[in-house]
Amino acid sequence: MxxxxxxxxxxxxxxxxxxxxxxxxxxxxxxxxxxxxxxxxxxxxxxxxxxxxxxxxxxxxxxxxxxxxxxxxxxxxxxxxxxxxxxxxxxxxxxxxxxxxxxxxxxxxxxxxxxxxxxxxxxxxxxxxxxxxxxxxxxxxxxxxxxxxxxxxxxxxxxxxxxxxxxxxxxxxxxxxxxxxxxxxxxxxxxxxxxxxxxxxxxxxxxDEAAANSLKVTKQLVGMVLDKPLQEALETAARLNAATREHAECRKGIQAFLNKEKLAW
Incomplete structure (x- = not known):
């Protein structure tokens, strides 16, 4: 289109x-x-x-x-x-x-x-x-x-x-x-x-091969690393990690991976 x-x-x-x-x-x-x-x-x-x-x-x-x-x-x-x-x-x-x-x-x-x-x-x-x-x-x-x-x-x-x-x-x-x-x-x-x-x-x-939310959050991670002290950067990363696990795209991706299914994003 x-x-x-x-x-x-x-x-x-x-x-x-x-x-x-x-x-x-x-x-x-x-x-x-x-x-x-x-x-x-x-x-x-x-x-x-x-x-x-x-x-x-x-x-x-x-x-x-x-x-x-x-x-x-x-x-x-x-x-x-x-x-x-x-x-x-x-x-x-x-x-x-x-x-x-x-x-x-x-x-x-x-x-x-x-x-x-x-x-x-x-x-x-x-x-x-x-x-x-x-x-x-x-x-x-x-x-x-x-x-x-x-x-x-x-x-x-x-x-x-x-x-x-x-x-x-x-x-x-x-x-x-x-x-x-x-x-x-x-x-x-x-x-x-x-x-x-x-x-x-x-x-x-x-x-085709990457989830939109994963790309967005990964960009955030890379962008914030140099702005924060090590401990704070890791804490932020851990929170983003936890939040992403609840995201619909993550659930869908892990399910497909476990079932050995090919996923088209």
Whole structure:
């Protein structure tokens, strides 16, 4: 079943097919550069996917040559005219989008078929899984224009550790997808000819082989580990464990496992 909401957006496109929502950054002529309107549309699309029971997995990709080249030039020009409060509100909108993706109830997969730079690399950083073509360059170039990779630093330190984060954020260098994979910045490198099918296969397997509640709670577990002292993290994990045992999907899954039945989620 295909729900196509492409017409409701100007800077992105959104469609749902076979329980996979595909969110596409759709400004190929601007290398999918971010501006305030695109950030707002992305928030709307991720909210829509979150509320739609027909969606189990979300794929984020870019139209054309680039995944996302960072902030739009016009947008950067506008930021220079803004007051501090306007810039703070703008930055907080991007913060909300990043948190929304990072904490989303559904698994979010980045399909990176071109360069992901600055804010574009930030989007890749917060996805649960990410697959990039070998030609893709990734990096955070903010310091080179006198800016700072403020929001992404919070997520990158969690993802790659402090050493790698310092290296990438301070040098502003771009690295190839293969190196990004060894850094733990992306999950895997996939040839361009195969990436569509590969990501679709991963998304389909998540839909068919894992319970929606299990994916949601597992994301919560991973997301909260670094926020709590060890004992508190373990107590929270134990409570989530106990609560999950009572969930209908868990009962169904264990029953099928005990009966050696194949279960389609």
């Amino acid at each position: 295909l729900h196509d909401h492409t017409n409701t957006f100007s800077f992105i496109s959104y469609e749902v097919q076979q329980r996979i929502a595909t969110v596409t950054l759709n400004r190929p002529e601007k290398r999918n550069a971010l501006n305030g309107a695109m950030v707002a549309e992305l928030q709307q699309a991720f909210r829509q996917a979150g509320e739609d029971d027909a969606v189990k997995v979300i794929v984020l990709k870019g139209a054309g040559e680039a995944f996302c080249a960072g902030a739009d030039l016009e947008y950067l020009r506008q930021l220079q005219q803004n007051t501090f409060d306007e810039n703070l509100a703008d930055s907080q909108a991007l913060m909300q989008l990043m948190l929304q993706i990072y904490r989303h109830d559904k698994v979010v997969i980045a399909q990176v078929e071109g360069h992901a730079i600055a804010g574009g690399c930030g989007l890749v950083t917060i996805c649960d899984l990410s697959y990039a073509v070998p030609e893709a360059l990734l990096g955070y170039t903010e310091v080179k224009i006198g800016f700072i990779p403020a929001l992404v630093s919070v997520f990158l330190v969690r993802k790659t550790g402090e050493g790698r984060a310092r290296e990438l954020l301070l040098t502003g260098k771009l690295i190839k997808a293969a190196q990004a994979a060894t850094y733990g910045l992306i999950t895997e490198v996939v040839p361009k000819a195969n990436i569509d099918g590969y990501v679709h296969g991963i998304a389909t397997a998540l839909c």
